[in-house]
Amino acid sequence: MNEKALIEEDHYENTNLRDNTIVVDENIVYQVPKTLKDADFHYCPGCAHSVVHRLIAEVIEEMDIQSETIGIAPVGCAVFAYNYLDVDMTEAAHGRASAVATGIKRVLPDKYVFSYQGDGDLAAIGTGETIHTCNRGENILIVFINNGIYGMTGGQMAPTTLVGMKSTTSPMGRDAITMGNPLKITELVAELPGTYYVTRQAVYKPNLVRRTKKAIRKGFELQKDKKGTCFIEVVANCPSNWKMTPIESNHWLEDNMIPFYPLGDIKTPDGRAK
Ligand SMILES: Cc1ncc(C[n+]2csc(CCOP(=O)(O)OP(=O)(O)O)c2C)c(N)n1
Numbered sequence: 001m002n003e004k005a006l007i008e009e010d011h012y013e014n015t016n017l018r019d020n021t022i023v024v025d026e027n028i029v030y031q032v033p034k035t036l037k038d039a040d041f042h043y044c045p046g047c048a049h050s051v052v053h054r055l056i057a058e059v060i061e062e063m064d065i066q067s068e069t070i071g072i073a074p075v076g077c078a079v080f081a082y083n084y085l086d087v088d089m090t091e092a093a094h095g096r097a098s099a100v101a102t103g104i105k106r107v108l109p110d111k112y113v114f115s116y117q118g119d120g121d122l123a124a125i126g127t128g129e130t131i132h133t134c135n136r137g138e139n140i141l142i143v144f145i146n147n148g149i150y151g152m153t154g155g156q157m158a159p160t161t162l163v164g165m166k167s168t169t170s171p172m173g174r175d176a177i178t179m180g181n182p183l184k185i186t187e188l189v190a191e192l193p194g195t196y197y198v199t200r201q202a203v204y205k206p207n208l209v210r211r212t213k214k215a216i217r218k219g220f221e222l223q224k225d226k227k228g229t230c231f232i233e234v235v236a237n238c239p240s241n242w243k244m245t246p247i248e249s250n251h252w253l254e255d256n257m258i259p260f261y262p263l264g265d266i267k268t269p270d271g272r273a274k
């Protein structure tokens with residue numbers, strides 16, 4: 001065995017899952033960000049929440065803004081986001097995260113303030129707060145995880161549930177006539193004068209994970225401009241309530257969610273993207 005292989009073998013034997021640095025030809029290809037706490041995620045296997053948490057943690061670490069960032073956790077599966085992200089965080093009542101973020105940002109305007117919210121939280125229970133926060137143009141970042149369902153409470157229909165999609169409260173599939181049409185709240189907030197950067201991303205493929213990370217970084221960086229609300233939707237899976245394996249849920253998301261919720265920038269500081 002040559003010297004490099006010996007070093008690598010020794011390295012692997014001396015690593016554990018939390019401090020797992022893999023070195024290939026001197027380039028670090030994987031490392032747990034310091035902005036993630038030493039806690040195991042409670043999320044179901046394959047759930048997009050954990051990927052997005054990690055991306056937020058990476059961006060905060062890379063921008064070196066850990067001590068300047070304040071997050072607002074939602075009610076929903078991400079209710080324990082403060083157990084994972086090692087930044088100052090507070091919890092908001094269901095749907096009220098952007099209102100709480102507004103208060104914090106106004107008192108501490110130089111902090112980087114973000115809310116992290118599911119679709120039930122942001123587009124159902126907190127619709128009023130979401131629309132008025134974006135309309136006022138609060139200088140915060142809203143990260144919106146749209147899995148088309150109320151995940152935490154057992155898979156009830158959300159405003160974002162697709163027509164025909166089954167949930168515990170639409171067991172035959174959502175019927176637009178009796179249950180209404182799915183709500184594209186991201187397009188809606190893009191119409192408001194207060195939004196500065198609005199984009200829709202996803203994390204079911206590696207290249208999309210990288211794009212989502214870039215969008216999150218942009219959302220944080222643009223807070224310095226103080227020109228309005230940054231809003232990032234992540235079209236996400238919920239394998240447990242969709243009753244699929246993680247891989248099946250990613251295929252289903254690509255085939256069904258993405259045609260209705262197309263990915264890409266909707267509004268940028270330069271103007272409307274499309
Ligand atoms: C005012 C209020 N209404 C309802 C609930 C119950 N509740 C808790 S989490 C949740 C669904 C959350 O769904 P979503 O925001 O989409 O998050 P996910 O779990 O899918 O990530 C609901 C309805 C609550 N806690 N408070």
Ligand code: SF4
Nearest residue numbers: 044047077151238239
């Ligand atoms: S119930 Fe759905 S959204 Fe919640 S952790 Fe599990 S897979 Fe993720």
Ligand SMILES: [Mg+2]
Nearest residue numbers: 118119149151
């Ligand atoms: Mg949801």
